Amino acid sequence: MSSSRLRTGRCSLPGHTYVLTTVCHNRRRWFEDPDTAAIAMNRLHDLDQRGHARSLAWVVMPDHVHWLLELGTSSLHDVARRFKSSSALAINRSHRRGGTFWQSGYHDHAVRTDASLRQHALYLLGSPVRAGLTATIGDYPYAWCAWPLDP
Template identity: 55%
Template sequence: MSSEQLNRGRRSIPGQVYVLSTTCHARQRRFLTKASADCVITQFHEMETLGHVCSLAWVVMPDHMHWMLQLKSGTLAHLARRVKSSSALALNRSSGRQGRVWQAGYFDHAVRAEESLQRQAMYILANPVRAGLACAIGEYPFAWCVWGLD
């Protein structure tokens, strides 16, 4: 599917909170170590430093990631492209590998006013528990939340 088709109907509204998710190419488990997860986490921090987002919660799972953010500037498409390309480049360099890291596209969900931001964050933080990677929220090392719920 083309980038144009993937972006059809999407809105990027400054001030809106979104949950952005994407999966590794062929569901490969590329983020198993701190060094590999840091390739993605560094990009979350970079986008915040550049003033594009305010991060609210995130988790980097072995084969995918979820990021809850408040968009400050730019578009979701640009943000997703930048995080995915920069993290893939860093991961391939650090691992001595080549090739695709991420699947094409991404999923986004605009958090509606009536939805609880903390409930959305808890869903993200509980992802490793549901996957059997942790027994409780807060045990998984590659997850973070602004509210300190982890």
């Protein structure tokens, strides 16, 4: 599906909260390497620092990233583009390679209520548990949340 078709119906409002998921090209498990996962986490932090978004929670899974964010000064499309571009460039550079790093497009979901926000955060942070990477929420080293969550 083309990127323009993926954007159909997408709404991007400053100050609103979204879940964004992006997947590595061919689902390659790049983020099993701690240094590569650190690059992705640093890019999320950089976007926060620059005011493009405010991270509420994220998890860097072996082959994809889930990100719960509040939009800042940029559109959702711009935030996704900035994250994917900057992380791909840095990761490709660190591995002395070129080529495609991320699959085209991304999945997003607008979060509309506080209850939904909590549910999305728990779902996102529970991904490593469901994947068998850790036994409990909070034990996975490549996940972060802005507030404590009791499952």
